[in-house]
Amino acid sequence: MEKENVPQHDGNLSKKNLKELVYATDENGNYTTALSTGWEPKAIALSNAIDDIKERAEEAKLKVQNGELSPICYFMELNKMDLSILAGYVEMWKWRVKRHFKPSVFAKLNDKTLQKYADAFDISLAELKNFKTD
Structure with a gap:
């Protein structure tokens, strides 16, 4: 060109x-x-990708509201991460991070572990622990 x-x-x-x-x-x-x-094709692709990310974040938010997922999953989607990226940031195995998506497991996590997630999402520990979906 x-x-x-x-x-x-x-x-x-x-x-x-x-x-x-x-x-x-x-x-x-x-x-x-x-x-x-x-250029136009790239703009369309980027717009579609952003819409997809917003949709996945909304789905995760609904699942947090319904008690199906922990806030970790929502913030992962909101921050445009996947399981591998998040596991790298918090320096944990992927299977362990995925386990933390369960609300029952999330409720038992100590502050040190939750702080790793809060740091990865650039939010406070209180925001992660007291996540409101409204």
Whole structure:
């Protein structure tokens, strides 16, 4: 793609005054870099991904309200994490983190363990322990 033809679509990146670095060719045919605010297919894909994340967070919130899941699962979804990423942040095995999704297990966790989760989610311990779904 030629440098002057780098896409500048009004999408999610441009609304936040963000640009991404892309490679393009200059007038001599040499590779160089250029800034782009994105292009329509990428904007659509990004928008769909964000909608999917919001939907999963809402589903997790409902399951916390119904007593099916602990707040850990909700905050994981809200922070765009998956089980592997969260396990890495809290330095625990995935199976152990998944076990903490159970409300009965969550209720028995000590403050030291809960603080690891609170730090990973960048919230206070009180916010995690006293999570309200309203």
